Amino acid sequence: MLDVPKNNENKKSDKSHADGKILQSVADGVGVITFNNPDKRNAMSLDMWEGLGHALVELRDDPEVRVVILVGAGDKAFVSGADISQFEKTRHNAAASEEYSKRSAAQRALLANYPKPIIACIHGFCLGGGMQVAMAADIRIAAEHSQFGIPAAKLGIAYGYDGLRNLVSLVGPSWARLLMYTGMRIDSAEAVRIGLIDRMVPDTELWGATMEIARTISGNAPLAIQAAKITIAQVLKDPGERDMDAIKQAGIACMDSEDFREGRRAFMEKRKPEFRGR
Structure with a gap:
């Protein structure tokens, strides 16, 4: 069981x-x-x-x-x-x-x-x-x-x-x-x-x-996971149906996020990051 x-x-x-x-x-x-x-x-x-x-x-x-x-x-x-x-x-x-x-x-x-x-x-x-x-x-x-x-x-x-x-x-x-x-x-x-x-x-x-x-x-970082999920879903679509703007926006959201800054700081400080999803 x-x-x-x-x-x-x-x-x-x-x-x-x-x-x-x-x-x-x-x-x-x-x-x-x-x-x-x-x-x-x-x-x-x-x-x-x-x-x-x-x-x-x-x-x-x-x-x-x-x-x-x-x-x-x-x-x-x-x-x-x-x-x-x-x-x-x-x-x-x-x-x-x-x-x-x-x-x-x-x-x-x-x-x-x-x-x-x-x-x-x-x-x-x-x-x-x-x-x-x-x-x-x-x-x-x-x-x-x-x-x-x-x-x-x-x-x-x-x-x-x-x-x-x-x-x-x-x-x-x-x-x-x-x-x-x-x-x-x-x-x-x-x-x-x-x-x-x-x-x-x-x-x-x-x-x-x-x-x-x-x-x-x-x-892990929620925005990074969301970006991967969005991109994989688009990859599985026919080329003409893919929303490349959605992929781009997901990437921008990651790069401009607090989580990206936290990830860099945690890496440099050799500690576990604390991601907030924003």
Whole structure:
């Protein structure tokens, strides 16, 4: 079972959304969002998508939060996909599926364009919609016994453009075809080999490894990280769609910042810098 500490003296009060199926907390500059539907292996319902959106907005607007971790509750799954029990009501035909997509579109766009780094801390099943969530994160760290897959072909549904764009970007078109055409599952070793995840760690070390990276990010200069995030996002776009002015402005903000001056002083004084994000 993933060892996520429940109590921390530096932890702000927990919040919950979607009737407790989305949990939100903050500790040491790190925001944590937990998919808390373990009886259904954290399958995502529309209410959970909406709750995820609320949590993301609150953590985005919290100046103490510099990085966000996404994690699944229990010991079975990160997110095992969409809640198929809702399909008869919400996705039973093309019109209903389109309405379902519209209702979750704002949350998916928020996740895709989030201004702060997001780390997906993955253990157990990461399937279908769970893959969509994980692939939208900046960094994916997984326990060695995790499983990944997109079973759309086994359900008779089309996987969305955004999800497939991210999949092709991470693993390339050949592996994207193999995964999509077969609906196969792969383990963490294969996932890290093909570039789907960034790091594989022993199950018992997952939370510690994730928090170590999150705290490192939190201690670095926020404007420099934001500049890197903006620039990488633009690099991934087609040349004609790139916003080079956004890249330039992010660079200017860094060079004119207090943090840049603090970084230089700390280097010369051989001490750890204290960045303020301004």
